[in-house]
Amino acid sequence: MDRVFILDEIVVQPGRTAACRQAYAQDYVPAAERRGMRLEGAWQSPPGDYEELPATLYYLWSVDGPAAWWRMRLSRDAHGADERFAKLAWWQAAEALTLSRKRSVLAPQPKEP
């Protein structure tokens, strides 16, 4: 089975783009990597930070197939606690900087006959 891709699209409030990027890089990325996620790339639109404009941050992740997906989904911390509450708390805290967000699971398109 091919790698499974996960795309985060985070629409950030005007003037908060840099703060959201930093929070994601410092807090979310290390935890996600511990859960077996691999950051494939990060982009934003519009290009550049503008105080007057909202921006969308794009983060493309991957995991090594369905089994790795479930390990990531059902991950536990070093004390054996279900990490879902910590994950939820992070996203809820991020709402102070964001307008909306979307998470999509992606797979390669099937080959046409």
Next chain:
Amino acid sequence: MFAALRIITPPGPAEALVAALRQAADGLPGVEGSWMAPVLPRAAINAGAIVWRASFATEADALAAPRQPAWRARIAPLLQDAEIVTVGYRVTRAGGLAGGPGVWRALIFRVTPQGFPAQAAELEAALQLMPKYIREIRGWALNSVAFSEGPKSFTHVWEQEFARLEDLTGAYMNHPLHWGYVDAWFDAECPQYVVDPHLLQVAGEIDASIIVRPPSLA
């Protein structure tokens, strides 16, 4: 048909209690159908040791059953010290084919209040796609909870039947429709997240379908 599902955690050995309960439940007034089994540990989440699915003609019959003399005399003493989670639900949405021996599985969960009505409807539509695309699902039923007894007010019961446990733990869990679409409503990292994290998964072996009735030969 109205179903009452009981997840039972006895203080003592489950096998002996299953045998005693089966005998005690035989012929109970108001009970139209009764199946019980030891819970399969490999597919258990917050589940007890015994699962009992009884069917009734009406919700009133299901609610009245524990107050009947026969239940008080035969069932209540056996369950006296057990922890029991009960959900009652009318079976209005079910499909698939009646089959032979296999595994029955239920996911009992709660959609949080803010998930009603829109996201609950989306989740229900997503779940009902699964039998079409995951052919290992032999029979299915998705229904709203009418009454719930226990630590959590559950809202939904999602039942499936499979030919083998491996069809649940393998094909069902690994299908992209499951992890790539349906799971979003259960995933705290997705904006669609509306299912309370304390859910209950229980599975048991069946000799024949208990969700889908075979066509009448009459």
